Amino acid sequence: MRQGGGMNITLRQLAHFRAAARAGSISGAAEREHVSRSSIAAAIDDLERVLGLTLCIRTKAAGIELTQQGEEVLAQAADVLQRAGAIESLGRGDGPSGTVTVGCFPSLAPTVMAAAWATMAKRHPDVTLHVVSLGKDQIVDGVRTGQLDCGLAYNLQVHPELRTTAIYDTEMHAILSPDHPLAAHRVVEAGDLIDQPLILMDVSPSVEDTMAYFDACGLVPRVLTRTPNFEFIRSLVARGVGYSLFIQRPRNRMSYEGRPIVTRRLTPRPHRETATFAWRADREQSSAVRALQQVLLDAAPELAPFDSEDG
Amino acid sequence: MRQGGGMNITLRQLAHFRAAARAGSISGAAEREHVSRSSIAAAIDDLERVLGLTLCIRTKAAGIELTQQGEEVLAQAADVLQRAGAIESLGRGDGPSGTVTVGCFPSLAPTVMAAAWATMAKRHPDVTLHVVSLGKDQIVDGVRTGQLDCGLAYNLQVHPELRTTAIYDTEMHAILSPDHPLAAHRVVEAGDLIDQPLILMDVSPSVEDTMAYFDACGLVPRVLTRTPNFEFIRSLVARGVGYSLFIQRPRNRMSYEGRPIVTRRLTPRPHRETATFAWRADREQSSAVRALQQVLLDAAPELAPFDSEDG
Incomplete structure (x- = not known):
């Protein structure tokens, strides 16, 4: 009763x-x-x-x-808990606190989220981050349903259910062994790649992006093999087994085996890709989510895989 | 009829x-x-x-x-096709050929399978490798049902349905930032780790192995967070966020961000782990699977993450 x-x-x-x-x-x-x-x-x-x-x-x-x-x-509970958390923060008069569950595209976790994590731990010690390594579609679903507080992936800005901030822009590029004949060029022509064996990044939407790029050039690449394992591809490329197209470029230019990998821009230029931070369009950000966003934006100049000087 | x-x-x-x-x-x-x-x-x-x-x-x-x-x-078809392939090889009087579908534990793909792939391509150009990045249980099931021709993972030797060859032995170790206070020790005591934040490798059986190790020491570690993303853990460790226990040690001792990671043996000594190549116990290896096994065995001295000289 x-x-x-x-x-x-x-x-x-x-x-x-x-x-x-x-x-x-x-x-x-x-x-x-x-x-x-x-x-x-x-x-x-x-x-x-x-x-x-x-x-x-x-x-x-x-x-x-x-x-x-x-x-x-669940969707309503997330909203209530977030607002209640904001009230508690007001009451304490202190900084953001609570747990932020963030969905992160696998290749952005080691390259971007680790840096953000370390800064969050220093700047906002009362915020607990929980990072879940997920594909883009799972991140969109998770943010929509409230399973995730926010997400970090490429090109989330196209989803109307999400509100987003661009962290940095980048573009797809070729990775090659330095001994590869095409590595001698500063920019690699898509037409020169199609006779070479392609090791396809088998994670959505990377596989679709790669095939769409060649398709727009009127080309069909020669797919040697496909795997979702980012570092397996880097190791195969470093061993000269084939080339791949990546969006993310780790600062460490060696494979796990300690073999060098080179990065080359493509011509025709691929579409711009945007590393995007997202949360639910119909909900205010909590102070903890806003803090994480600010940390990502502050780190962006250092984290962007290419700068204007870069070949 | x-x-x-x-x-x-x-x-x-x-x-x-x-x-x-x-x-x-x-x-x-x-x-x-x-x-x-x-x-x-x-x-x-x-x-x-x-x-x-x-x-x-x-x-x-x-x-x-x-x-x-x-x-x-399917199970019987795999058998028939393999025997038919062996007959064809006899008829041609040439080396192994055909496709080998191999299930590979994620952290063994870039560190071990990439090297094997490059050698196979040179030594046995008629063999096509198809490597699938899978957890241990999926590899055991896949080899049992005939979905996979063979598998590479840790400690497959304990499964009676599989016949196996040990590629190399290794053991679980701690990874730390070089600035971590415990990095000053050549060997790290399990008891000194439990007050430190642990970043738990959330892939089966790694998570069970890690918890079982502490449990056997009568200790409960302080789990800061967990993720299946190997390189995210390395990046967090390199940034000093916490430590982790790994079985695999990439030769490249830098995170993707270019920050150093150090490796320390543990005391008490963990159980030995064996990188194991496996195929179905009730079936002869095809010549192509045998060729892959030989390539792995030949590469083992170079691939083993620790040798007897190693701290």
């Missing part, structure tokens, strides 16, 4: 429910929230009882899966 | 069916086999008609999924 004017759900229940939804399991949420598994399970039970809704289904591998109603409650 | 003594299925049908099963789609198989999609589809249709079995279900995303009967036919 509802009490007049009183609230029957608690922020703690919402936070535990959100943690379980994000972790995909009771035990994962307990680990992340530093509470017992029974606390998480009890919070979800209480929330379901108070709301009269089934929020999630427990699956065989001790995981949980949200129901449609659970998805809806 | 069967003709007396005649065969109603063809090796080509079996090869196309196997390609589709491995690629997970008609179009993927067509791309890999360099034939049209209709050739692949027709081969599967013919095979199903001749055998009177439903081998696969076409799924919504233009993919295919094997039925139980399809799985059984």
Whole structure:
């Protein structure tokens, strides 16, 4: 029975429910929230009882899966928790705090997010970052549904459900062994690549971007093999097995085996790619998300893989 | 109606069916086999008609999924095709040929498989390698079901369904920033690590191995965060965010950002880990798989991350 004017759900229940939804399991949420598994399970039970809704289904591998109603409650819970967090920050009169769950495209994690992490730890010690390595489509979905607070990937600016900030612009380029005949050129012609074996970056949208680039040139590349393993490609390229087209260029120009890799611009020039920070269009950024965005923007000049001087 | 003594299925049908099963789609198989999609589809249709079995279900995303009967036919088809390939090699009197589909643990792809690939291309140009980056359990399953011809991962020798060769032995070690206080020690004590933030390698079985190591020491580490992204961990460690425990040690001792990472042995000594090459226990190796195994064994002294001289 509802009490007049009183609230029957608690922020703690919402936070535990959100943690379980994000972790995909009771035990994962307990680990992340530093509470017992029974606390998480009890919070979800209480929330379901108070709301009269089934929020999630427990699956065989001790995981949980949200129901449609659970998805809806999650989206609203994220909003409530963020606003409550903002009130707490006001009350303390201190800087941003809380956990930020950020989806990050795999090749941007070591090259961009690690730097941001180190700066966040110094500048905003009360913010806990939780970085999830995900493909672009999963990041878009995650931000939309509230599973992620924000995301970092290429070209998220084209999604109307997201609000975005450009971190830096870059473009697709060829990577080659320094012994490769085409490495002698400062700029590589797409037409000269098509007889060479291509090692295709098999992550969406990299594979589509690469094929679309050749297609726009009226060319069909010779695909030797494909793999989603960024560093496997770099090692094969460094060994002279083939070339690849990458968007990201690590500052370290050696493969794991210590063999050099060179980077060459392409002609015709590929489209511009934008490393983009995104959050949900219909929601204000929390102070912690805003802090992360500022750290990324501050680091951008240092992190951009190409500058204007660069061949 | 069967003709007396005649065969109603063809090796080509079996090869196309196997390609589709491995690629997970008609179009993927067509791309890999360099034939049209209709050739692949027709081969599967013919095979199903001749055998009177439903081998696969076409799924919504233009993919295919094997039925139980399809799985059984696949296992036998792989055997027939391999023996037929061996006969062809005998007939030509030449070296190994054909496609080898090898499942490879992610951190072994850039550090070990790239070197093997380059040597295979020189020594056995008629063998086409197809490397799939997979977790250990997926490799074991893939080799068992015939989806993979062979696999490379740690400690596959404990699986009775697989026959194996040890490529090299190594052991888990700590990675640290050179500025980390514990980096001053030649060997790091597990007990000194537990107050330090751990960045946990979130790939099975790495996460279980790491926790089991501390558990055996009667210790509970302080997990700062977890990610399956090997290079993200290296970048965070190089930035001094925390330490991690790795089995694999790339020869290149810099993160993608060009920051140094140091490697330290642990005390108590962790269990030995064995980089293992595996194939199905109930099947002879094809000459191409045997050739790959020999290339890995030849390269082992150079590839092993630690030698006896090494701190």
